[in-house]
Amino acid sequence: MHPFDSPFGVLHLERYPPDASGRLRAHDGADLLILEEYADLRHRLPARPRVLVLGDQHGALTTALTSVADVTAYGDSELAARAAEANLRAAGRSASVRRGLPVGGDYDVVLARVPKSLGLLAAQLAALSGQLAAGMPFVAGAMTKHLSRGANDVISRYIGDVTPSLGRHKARLLRAAADPSRCADPPQPTTYEVPGRGITLTTLPGAYAGERLDQGARVLLDHLPTGLGSAAVADLGCGNGVLAITSAADNPQAAYTLVDESSQAIESARIGWGAAHPGRDADFALTDGLSDAEPGEYDVVLCNPPFHQGFAVEPAVAQRLLAQAHRALRPGGELYVVGNRHLDHGAFLRRRFASVRELAATPKFTVHVATR
Structure with missing residues (x-):
């Protein structure tokens, strides 16, 4: 396990399946940057916000946020879901970890990891398009080397106009405020x-x-x-x-x-x-x-x-x-x-x-x- 010094405390996280070599971490700079952004947003949110997390890779976002928010996490990967569930148990915390595309709900903020497939990102955001309250903060992050300009277009199509962040921790953010009028058709198989x-x-x-x-x-x-x-x-x-x-x-x-x-x-x-x-x-x-x-x-x-x-x-x-x-x-x-x-x-x-x-x-x- 590698310690993760998050804005909400130090966590000891593990990948699923565990990495026997010890080379691969269960968190990265994009996780840290997203959590720092959330910490800056907290003054605009209710005391115990309802947070939707999309595509948490190993549970770093979900596990960290449960100390300050009610978290619902959706993702495509069973391995990522098992990692999140194991890390939550190890930390003595709880969240709703679900598989598949997200279902709209009464959320206060959406935090997302940009996945490898922009088609998957489009499917995830299409499932939420038009269902988020006007002006709701949406924050997506990725390591800079993995972030393509196409992600901006996908978020703009389904959520709202995008404002990119400067790079930090070798990662970047794509920020948007939810615009309920963005109701583009979902990507087709x-x-x-x-x-x-x-x-x-x-x-x-x-x-x-x-x-x-x-x-x-x-x-x-x-x-x-x-x-x-x-x-x-x-x-x-x-x-x-x-x-x-x-x-x-x-x-x-x-x-x-x-x-x-x-x-x-x-x-x-x-x-x-x-x-x-x-x-x-x-x-x-x-x-x-x-x-x-x-x-x-x-x-x-x-x-x-x-x-x-x-x-x-x-x-x-x-x-x-x-x-x-x-x-x-x-x-x-x-x-x-x-x-x-x-x-x-x-x-x-x-x-x-x-x-x-x-x-x-x-x-x-x-x-x-x-x-x-």
Whole structure:
């Protein structure tokens, strides 16, 4: 844990999942700058304000503010929500931590972290557009190196005119006063076809691979298993569901569970599954990979794992998912996984699985099947 000296006291925060290397902190300069801005705004707010927090990355904003405000936090990430909940418990504090797009309410101020996806930011703000009281303070922050000018346009479209701050703590703020007349249409999902399969995928704003089929997924699609019978199959880190939806077309009796830590991804997968397989059941889980699965619950796991968490590039993210797959597979069960060549998933898999075969290799990707 790294201490966070916030304007409302020193907190000891931890990421979720915990960072074993100790390199990654659960707070940054943008969190500190947002909290300093809130401290300056307090004289304009009620004694115990109702604060809406959007996209808190690890719970730094939510945990700090609960000492001086009633906090409701919304975010797309299950991992971020679990981090916030764990840090609140550790601090002996409470707040309402919710998953998904925000719901309008009777708030006094909105504080937001600008997410990596401006489409997600637009979806979050569209959900609030026209529902915030006139003049309500809105403050969004990000590390300067991650802040694009497009964020100004999104906030201006849905909330009000933007006034950028000067840089401090290597971060910047985008300030606005809510204008109820800003009621632009919400961003629309994107759709595209799985080549040669007659399957249409839908991707909501903020979900991975929103513009086109991911290159790694495209390579793995040619090596998905068939003849699975009534197997229990998990799509681990499903995104818009491309692997499960395509696999299910070739395995009509198999039972599928699609899991992701992004609420926008899970809703995208649900829409795509319903369009491709009307009347066929599947399970959808907004959760931390297969951490909640029973040991040996699945016969097959399909996975195109990420190697980043938010803005941080972290190969351990993929390795953690592959370890979860090993635990969740029955003896003899199989993991089908694609990854960038430089990540060398094969070496990691060989240390854990009974056997590993390379099914395909391109200049950029490798596909392996690992047997439990």
